[in-house]
Amino acid sequence: MRELDIFDTTLRDGEQSAGINLNTAEKIEIARQLERFGATIIEAGFPAASTGDFEAVQRIAGTVKNSIVTGLARSVKSDIDRAWEALKGAEQPHIHIFLATSPIHMEHKLLKTPEQVVEIAVDSVKYARQFFPLVQWSAEDASRSDPEFLAYIIQKVIQAGATTINLPDTVGYATPSEYGAMFRYMKENVQGIEKVKLSAHCHDDLGMATANTLAAIENGADQIEGTINGIGERAGNVALEEIVVALHIRKQLYGINTSVNLQEIKRTSQLVSQLTGSFIQSNKAIVGKNAFAHESGIHQDGMLKNPLTYEIITPALIGDASTELVLGKHSGRHAFKDRAIKMGFELSDEKLNKAFAEFKKLADSKKEIVQDDLFILLTDQQINDNHTPVYELASVQVQYSTQNIPTATVSAYQPTGELITEAAIGAGSVEAIFNTLERIVKGKVHILDYRVSSVGKGRDALGEAVINLSYNGESVTGRDVAQDVLEASAKAYLNAVNRQLVKVGQKVEVVAG
Numbered sequence: 001m002r003e004l005d006i007f008d009t010t011l012r013d014g015e016q017s018a019g020i021n022l023n024t025a026e027k028i029e030i031a032r033q034l035e036r037f038g039a040t041i042i043e044a045g046f047p048a049a050s051t052g053d054f055e056a057v058q059r060i061a062g063t064v065k066n067s068i069v070t071g072l073a074r075s076v077k078s079d080i081d082r083a084w085e086a087l088k089g090a091e092q093p094h095i096h097i098f099l100a101t102s103p104i105h106m107e108h109k110l111l112k113t114p115e116q117v118v119e120i121a122v123d124s125v126k127y128a129r130q131f132f133p134l135v136q137w138s139a140e141d142a143s144r145s146d147p148e149f150l151a152y153i154i155q156k157v158i159q160a161g162a163t164t165i166n167l168p169d170t171v172g173y174a175t176p177s178e179y180g181a182m183f184r185y186m187k188e189n190v191q192g193i194e195k196v197k198l199s200a201h202c203h204d205d206l207g208m209a210t211a212n213t214l215a216a217i218e219n220g221a222d223q224i225e226g227t228i229n230g231i232g233e234r235a236g237n238v239a240l241e242e243i244v245v246a247l248h249i250r251k252q253l254y255g256i257n258t259s260v261n262l263q264e265i266k267r268t269s270q271l272v273s274q275l276t277g278s279f280i281q282s283n284k285a286i287v288g289k290n291a292f293a294h295e296s297g298i299h300q301d302g303m304l305k306n307p308l309t310y311e312i313i314t315p316a317l318i319g320d321a322s323t324e325l326v327l328g329k330h331s332g333r334h335a336f337k338d339r340a341i342k343m344g345f346e347l348s349d350e351k352l353n354k355a356f357a358e359f360k361k362l363a364d365s366k367k368e369i370v371q372d373d374l375f376i377l378l379t380d381q382q383i384n385d386n387h388t389p390v391y392e393l394a395s396v397q398v399q400y401s402t403q404n405i406p407t408a409t410v411s412a413y414q415p416t417g418e419l420i421t422e423a424a425i426g427a428g429s430v431e432a433i434f435n436t437l438e439r440i441v442k443g444k445v446h447i448l449d450y451r452v453s454s455v456g457k458g459r460d461a462l463g464e465a466v467i468n469l470s471y472n473g474e475s476v477t478g479r480d481v482a483q484d485v486l487e488a489s490a491k492a493y494l495n496a497v498n499r500q501l502v503k504v505g506q507k508v509e510v511v512a513g
C-alpha cells in the first residue's frame with residue numbers, strides 16, 4: 001500500500017472564499033477538529049497577511065500536536081520572517097512558499113522575467129531553509145506553465161533545499177489527462193525529484209478538481225491538498241472528503257492509505273459549515289443532506305432487496321449519526337456531560353453549565369433533540385472565549401398581518417450592559433427586525449446576503465440564519481440558530497456585528513500588548 005499525505009488548507013485557501021471570515025477561536029476549533037480528522041498537514045493561514053492571521057497560525061502551531069502546522073508566504077524575506085515568528089513553536093516547523101511560473105503571471109502580475117523568477121524562488125527557499133526543516137515550494141499556476149521551464153525551476157528549488165514541490169492547478173484549467181501528464185513529466189525530467197514529495201492542489205472552476213486530484217495520485221503524487229466541503233477561492237478547492245472516501249471505496253484500484261479517520265468526516269464538515277456560515281448543497285457528494293437519500297421507487301425496491309444495488313457508501317462510514325435521538329427534556333447534567341465528552345467536546349464546567357441551560361431551554365420547546373442540535377449548541381459554547389463586551393438579544397416581538405405594515409420591537413443589551421428597546425417597520429418581518437437592530441447597533445449596516453435553513457429534520461427542527469453584512473464598511477458574516485427563524489435572524493444579525501466588535505477589540509489588545 002502507498003501512503004498519501006493529506007494537506008488541509010481549509011483555514012487558508014478555504015478562508016479565501018468570498019464572505020468567509022473566521023476569528024481566532026473559530027480557527028483553533030477547526031484546527032483541533034482537523035487534527036482529529038487526521039490531516040497530515042494543516043495550513044493554518046498566511047501569517048504576513050494580517051495580525052489576525054498571524055495570531056491564529058501562532059496559536060494553532062502551539063495547540064496542534066498530531067498534524068504538522070504550516071503557514072503560507074510569498075517569496076519575500078519579510079513574509080518568511082513573519083511565518084517563522086508564528087511557526088517556530090510548532091513541533092515540526094513547516095513553511096509553504098509560492099511563486100507563479102506561468103507566462104501570464106510572470107509577465108503581467110509579478111512583472112518579472114523567467115530568469116528573475118528562478119532567482120527569487122531559489123533565494124527564498126535557501127533563506128527559508130535557514131529556519132525551517134520543512135519547506136514546501138509551490139509553482140503557482142503550474143498547469144499553465146511551460147513544462148520545460150517548470151522542470152528547470154523545480155530542479156533549482158530542490159537544489160536550494162525544498163522538501164516538497166506542489167504543482168497547483170490554480171485557476172482550475174487543467175483536464176485530468178493534462179494534470180496527470182504534468183506529474184509524470186516532472187517525475188521523468190527533474191533531477192532529484194525522488195528526494196522530495198510531490199503535491200497536487202486543484203481548484204474546481206470547471207468542476208474537475210476531484211478528477212484532477214485523482215489523476216495526480218495515479219501519476220505519482222505523494223500529497224494532495226484541499227479543503228473540507230470544497231470551500232475556497234472562486235469555485236473552491238477539491239473537497240478532501242471526496243478524495244479520501246474515493247480512495248477508501250476504490251482501495252483495490254488505488255492501493256492507497258491515508259491517515260484520515262473517515263468517522264470524523266461528518267463532524268468536520270458540519271463544523272466547517274457552521275463556523276464559516278457556508279451552506280453545503282444538498283446533493284454534494286459525501287456530506288450533502290441527500291447524499292444517502294434514496295427517493296425513487298425502483299431504487300427503494302433495490303435497496304430493500306439488497307442495499308448494495310444502490311449504496312456504495314453508508315452514512316455510518318463517515319460518522320453520520322445525525323438522526324440518532326440522544327437526549328430529552330428529562331435528561332440531567334451527568335447524561336449531558338457524558339454525551340458531550342463522547343462527542344469529543346472538552347468544555348470547562350462553566351461552559352458546560354451554560355450549554356446545559358441552553359439545552360434545557362431547547363428541550364422545552366422541541367420534541368426531539370438530535371445530535372445535530374447538540375453539536376451546534378456545544379460548539380457555540382466551545383468557541384465563545386471572547387472578552388470584548390458585545391450586544392446581546394433580550395427579546396424580539398413582531399407584529400405581522402397581510403394587511404398591515406410589519407413592525408418589530410427588539411430589546412437588546414448594549415456592550416455597556418444597558419438594556420435598550422427600539423421599534424421599526426419594514427416591508428416584511430425580517431426587514432422590520434433588521435431595521436430595528438440597525439437603530440440599536442448605531443452603525444451603518446448593509447445587508448449583503450441572508451439565508452435561513454433548518455438544522456436536522458422534522459417540523460420542529462431548529463432554524464439557522466446566516467447573514468453577511470457590512471458594518472461600518474467592514475464585511476462580516478454572522479450565524480445563529482433558534483427554534484424560530486425570526487429569532488435566529490435577529491441573533492445572526494447581532495452575531496455578525498459582535499464578530500466585528502471582537503475583531504476590533506482583538507486588534508486593540510494585540511497593539512496594546
Ligand SMILES: CC(=O)SCCNC(=O)CCNC(=O)[C@H](O)C(C)(C)COP(=O)(O)OP(=O)(O)OC[C@H]1O[C@@H](n2cnc3c(N)ncnc32)[C@H](O)[C@@H]1OP(=O)(O)O
Binds near residue numbers: 013076110140
Ligand atoms: C493562489 C493563491 O491563493 S495566493 C494566496 C492569496 N492569498 C492572499 O492574497 C492573502 C491575503 N493577502 C493580503 O493580505 C495581501 O495581498 C498581502 C498582505 C499578502 C500583500 O499586500 P500588499 O503588499 O498590499 O500587496 P498587494 O496584495 O496589493 O499586491 C501583491 C504584491 O505581491 C506580489 N506577489 C504576488 N505573489 C508573490 C509571490 N509569490 N512572491 C513575491 N511577491 C508576490 C505582487 O506582484 C504584488 O507586488 P507589487 O506590490 O510589487 O506589485
Ligand SMILES: CC(C)C(=O)C(=O)O
Binds near residue numbers: 072098141203
Ligand atoms: C498558493 C498556491 C498553492 C495556491 O493556493 C494556488 O495556486 O491555488
